[in-house]
Amino acid sequence: MNINTTADDKTPRPASALNDASPAEEKAAEPVTPSVASAPAPPAPASAPKALLLGMSLGLLAALLMLWFAPVLREWMFAVLPESKFALQLRTTDIKKLQKEAAFLEKRVAALQKKHTQITPRLPYLIVDTSQNRIQIMKGDATLHEGVCSTGSYVLLRAAAQQRQWMFVTPRGMYQILGKRVNPVWAKPDWAFIEEGLPVPPLGSPERFEAGVLGEYALELGDGYLIHGTLYKRMLGMPVTHGCVRLGDEDLRLVYKNLQIGSKVFIY
Amino acid sequence: MTQKNYGKAFLQWLSQPLVWFLRQRRGVQAVFLFAVMLFPLFIFIATVALPVARNPFEAKADHEISENAEALPDSTPAEILTGRRDLAQKMAELEIKQAFSLTRLELAKKDSIGLVIDLLDSTANLEVKGVPMRRCKILRYRHSGLARRLRRQGRLHQWLAAPFILQKELATLPKAPIRIKEAPKDTIEAAESKGEDLPIEQSDAEFTLQFDRNLTLSVEQAQPPELAGRMREFWYDLRRYFDEARDAVIALVQLQLPQHRLWIEIELSREDAKAIYRALPARAALALRL
Numbered sequence: 001m002n003i004n005t006t007a008d009d010k011t012p013r014p015a016s017a018l019n020d021a022s023p024a025e026e027k028a029a030e031p032v033t034p035s036v037a038s039a040p041a042p043p044a045p046a047s048a049p050k051a052l053l054l055g056m057s058l059g060l061l062a063a064l065l066m067l068w069f070a071p072v073l074r075e076w077m078f079a080v081l082p083e084s085k086f087a088l089q090l091r092t093t094d095i096k097k098l099q100k101e102a103a104f105l106e107k108r109v110a111a112l113q114k115k116h117t118q119i120t121p122r123l124p125y126l127i128v129d130t131s132q133n134r135i136q137i138m139k140g141d142a143t144l145h146e147g148v149c150s151t152g153s154y155v156l157l158r159a160a161a162q163q164r165q166w167m168f169v170t171p172r173g174m175y176q177i178l179g180k181r182v183n184p185v186w187a188k189p190d191w192a193f194i195e196e197g198l199p200v201p202p203l204g205s206p207e208r209f210e211a212g213v214l215g216e217y218a219l220e221l222g223d224g225y226l227i228h229g230t231l232y233k234r235m236l237g238m239p240v241t242h243g244c245v246r247l248g249d250e251d252l253r254l255v256y257k258n259l260q261i262g263s264k265v266f267i268y
Numbered sequence: 269m270t271q272k273n274y275g276k277a278f279l280q281w282l283s284q285p286l287v288w289f290l291r292q293r294r295g296v297q298a299v300f301l302f303a304v305m306l307f308p309l310f311i312f313i314a315t316v317a318l319p320v321a322r323n324p325f326e327a328k329a330d331h332e333i334s335e336n337a338e339a340l341p342d343s344t345p346a347e348i349l350t351g352r353r354d355l356a357q358k359m360a361e362l363e364i365k366q367a368f369s370l371t372r373l374e375l376a377k378k379d380s381i382g383l384v385i386d387l388l389d390s391t392a393n394l395e396v397k398g399v400p401m402r403r404c405k406i407l408r409y410r411h412s413g414l415a416r417r418l419r420r421q422g423r424l425h426q427w428l429a430a431p432f433i434l435q436k437e438l439a440t441l442p443k444a445p446i447r448i449k450e451a452p453k454d455t456i457e458a459a460e461s462k463g464e465d466l467p468i469e470q471s472d473a474e475f476t477l478q479f480d481r482n483l484t485l486s487v488e489q490a491q492p493p494e495l496a497g498r499m500r501e502f503w504y505d506l507r508r509y510f511d512e513a514r515d516a517v518i519a520l521v522q523l524q525l526p527q528h529r530l531w532i533e534i535e536l537s538r539e540d541a542k543a544i545y546r547a548l549p550a551r552a553a554l555a556l557r558l
Binding site: 047048051052053054055056058059060062063066067068070071073074075077078079081095098099101102105106108109112113115116119120121125127129130131132153154155156157158159160161167169172173174194195196197198264266268 | 292295296297299300301302303304305306307308310311312315316317319320323352355356358359362363365366369370372373376379380381394396397398399401402412413414417444445446447448449450451452453454455456457458509512513516517526528529539542543546547549
């Protein structure tokens with residue numbers, strides 16, 4: 001059925017009449033499309049360069065995908081590929097020699113493990129966890145006491161006027177108790193004044209010394225870092241200090257009692 | 269348009285390239301196929317086939333074992349073979365144990381914090397000078413099939429015989445949660461800033477550590493991430509895959525083969541993952557047993 005049919009076209013015409021149609025009639029018949037007009041017209045054949053370009057574009061996309069999944073493909077290949085022909089059992093050519101070797105290895109492994117356990121300090125030692133702000137007093141593999149602490153706040157204090165800056169971090173690694181003090185007096189460093197918006201007094205000035213703020217005891221770790229008490233007990237368990245390790249009164253007492261000069265402190 | 273028509277249109281759209289291809293001359297079809305295959309084939313050979321064929325883990329092993337291989341005749345009875353295999357397996361395990369102990373002792377000589385992972389015991393410890401500071405329980409782990417392959421060949425201990433050194437890391441959390449604070453000008457400003465609340469640090473912790481000798485260690489937290497954490501995790505995963513693809517491209521540009529990395533994925537509690545990541549220094553050492 002033609003879309004453009006008119007009332008006149010309703011009368012059937014003989015086939016010969018169609019063939020004999022004048023050029024004018026043919027032209028008029030051109031826009032007439034069949035009922036399957038919605039189907040796409042067949043694409044024109046492409047030239048070789050066009051096909052090459054199209055193919056390479058598609059190939060590039062596929063290559064990028066393959067690059068993304070290359071590690072997974074390699075894993076699959078390792079799983080699928082046959083084992084090396086030199087499998088495990090082929091190493092055992094001389095069974096007696098191997099039995100001797102195995103016995104020797106067993107002894108050696110036991111000796112190495114023993115050597116490793118001997119590394120652990122004999123004296124009680126302290127472990128400080130700066131990420132959860134907790135402490136453990138240890139002796140060998142046994143935990144003597146666990147408690148909370150406060151460690152470095154990770155604040156970078158910048159004093160633009162003086163072109164100076166301080167990073168308040170508790171250093172990590174292995175340290176030793178270098179000194180023990182009772183009723184320590186705090187010798188305030190420059191940042192303590194700058195942080196308060198106060199002018200920095202000269203070294204040795206009486207303003208620099210403050211008693212009672214470090215608790216009952218202080219244990220020195222070197223480089224100005226201390227394990228000490230605090231007035232701000234509600235802050236225990238939070239990273240709020242200037243790098244020192246602050247403890248509650250009871251924990252501080254236990255640390256002071258158990259740790260001697262030379263005792264190890266492990267901070268992580 | 270009905271749903272059926274949409275489906276039909278979609279199928280038509282999908283089949284268009286095929287229809288297009290089938291309507292071309294043979295020559296054009298050949299050119300198209302060649303062009304489509306060219307890049308993927310090159311990438312497959314350069315980043316998959318050749319790195320597998322020449323992977324650094326197995327290359328040495330075959331040569332060494334071949335010296336002994338011919339001594340065992342094909343006619344050896346099965347029970348003898350089994351006995352020998354058991355003994356060889358025991359030897360391989362002992363060699364791994366020895367390598368692990370030696371590596372731990374090596375680690376104990378260093379001043380910095382190191383990581384000790386024992387997959388057989390499901391433990392991950394932070395150690396310094398041989399003292400375990402934090403003992404973490406590995407809740408779940410997976411590792412590359414290549415490790416199983418090396419184990420079957422009895423060559424794993426060679427790879428584990430020295431500490432692995434950290435080269436690169438990627439994480440969903442900052443290494444140090446630094447906050448910058450400008451010094452107050454006077455006591456009034458200092459008093460005002462004192463009232464500021466402490467910022468709550470985001471707590472999700474997932475990270476990937478790339479060590480030398482082609483080892484990648486991924487640590488995931490057992491707890492599902494928070495809403496904001498999921499977005500961070502998405503970008504972290506994307507970055508991980510992107511980095512791997514980028515490294516492969518860099519290797520190809522430098523006319524080298526990208527190397528396959530033996531990966532290990534472990535799952536820890538959020539607190540353990542965070543503590544480990546924060547504690548490990550640059551170029552941290554790792555002792556591994558698997």
